Amino acid sequence: MDHLRLQHTPNTMSAAQACIAEIERGYRDKAGTHGSPLFTVFDLLKRLQGSTTTSGQFWMINDRATDPQGGTAISAWPLWFSEQSRRDERPLFYMTQAPTSAEVSMLTAQTAERGIILNDIESSPSRWAKGAHPWLPLWLASNRRCTPFDPACGDEAKAILVGALHELYLEGAPGFCYMTLHDIPGEGLACDRSAAHLGMYRLTSAPEGALAQVRLLGAGLMLREVRAAAALLHGEWGLDAEVWSCPSYTRLARDAERQARSRRLQRAEPPVSCHLQQCLGTSEVPVVAVTGYAEFVAAQLGAYVAAPFTALGADSLDPNQHLDRHWIVVTVLRALAERGEVSTASVSEALSRYRLA
Template sequence: MIGFSSFNKTPETTLAAQACIDKIRNLAQQYTAGFSSPLYTMIDIANRLERDPGTARHIWVIRSNNQSQIDSCHPRINAWPLRFSPAARASEKPLLYLTSSATSAELCALSNESAHRGILCNDIETLPSRWPKGAHPWVSIWLAANPQCLPFDPASGAEAHAIALAALQSLYVEGNDGFYYMALHDEPNDFIAPISQLSASQALKGMYKLNEIDTDAGQPRIRLLGAGLALQSVVSAAQILRDDWGVESELWSCPSYTRLARDADKAQRWNRMHPHMPRRSSHLLDCLSADDCPVVAVTGYAQHVADQIGAHIQSRFVALGADSTETPPGKSLDKRWIVVLALRALAEEGAIAQTRVEQAIGRYLLQ
């Protein structure tokens, strides 16, 4: 059996990453002010980095999918040649892997192939499939359970842009271990406002607020959390709740429920082991511990992905995923179910009458 080592991190690795960061950062306005999708954003970033003579020699781009090919005589379709190349192993460069992988077995093979390094972008959600988000149900389990993987489900091109920059900084400038994963969809992000620098920073921690509501208006309030393409359904549900039921919704985009849960778990463990020290908080608690307003967390994956944060939510919590209702493959979560579950949570808190939940179920024919 042929043996080989992992890629070596050198000063040249940092210089290569910084060249890519500078190039991508200059494109920020294109993604933050416009309405580009996560898929378009990452393909455009890959194409620009490869076509620019100033960055082409500083990055490895692997294209194992069919949507992102550019004109090239020698396109890289896997990372194994890099593993066997003495020159490549001598000094690591940033690795951007564009793939269409539907199973955890495929993703496990890709992560081994790339030495558990790089930015792995999966566009399987854009292709026909019998599974929600185009991914086998074990994929979300593998992503959440893999300590080497930091998974994200960006809702917009701006979020994908911010995540790509953070991954380059963390992996190749700071030299941290592991790899980043992004699930990419191709729907434009015209359902949320352009992202600010502060929001981008908070998005990398797992969640950021999309709107402000009047807490003194006396209307029932709910917090709605959404990730990836499911955020569109969440925003639509908020509009229905306001127009039809007089409920105000505090909206949050959650690019990574897994990162939120890991951060909260880490803080909880530290507090248990250091009972006499000042307690540590987490980004999740910093965002959601202000009051006891109910929280509904929505994901296009199975419900367990959003459920990861449930143990740390201090108010009433409801998780909703593709397996929570009869969501057809390739379809977004039904916004009507989000409305009904939000009303039910408010009814259980005594904020509205239970009859309103029954009215909503009958109105939307969700028997």
């Protein structure tokens, strides 16, 4: 509920358009294209602050305990008292280091659940997966006013920012966007900028003339392990895989849920396909979806995928085991063995080869 009564005005739209134009200019300049999400976002915000066309056109809050970029921490409280600000909403970037759902809930309550939340927790030492308390990803997935993203590289982070600015401030959609940020470079991933904000896009296909025997989905830092698993499958097991980047499993699942609901309520009209179905179609090639969060984040897709589906997350293994490329390979081999496409002995061989048993 917008207790601040923020008003979406033509000035809101022109400010968002100016920010989008500056970000797009960064694409043309190749600025931060292959950097980490954290570095890219901070570099981008510095560009927005320094540009004559965007300076003063957006709100920025920084409650991070440490700021390597030398920014100044400010509070959201001025919004509560400035009637002029409330009557003329601007794009809001909120930088934070909030590891718990209670903290994120509190800061979004201060801003009427608006803006783009940029959470720098994954790069900090933590006993929790991705630096987030286990309740945080659950809160993000269940809060319908929040669209959470887990970008793998700087280019994805840029594309998500552009999509969020367009959706929230040009179209006037309710709610807020959330991004978790890490500081590992993206290794030159070829991002499909038009699809990243929709939740997924294909990174690599099976070699020319070959049919994919499995489709691997990955998000955030875990995409590195997914890509490495695809290389192992090809090099050591003679299996070809498609690799998909999924910056938002939650957005994909919600989109598919809306499509399913529409099909139930409007039976006389042809159903409109969702982005997940447009990407994966009706193929029966097994799908393995991997996340650095708990397994349920990726498992949200299971009800909407026609093919055999397996979700892997930080809690999918025993507490003393670490989800990596080798476990992904074993999971793929097990899925293919159940279909009779590889021998069951290959699963035991992989467990032994990678010293997982």
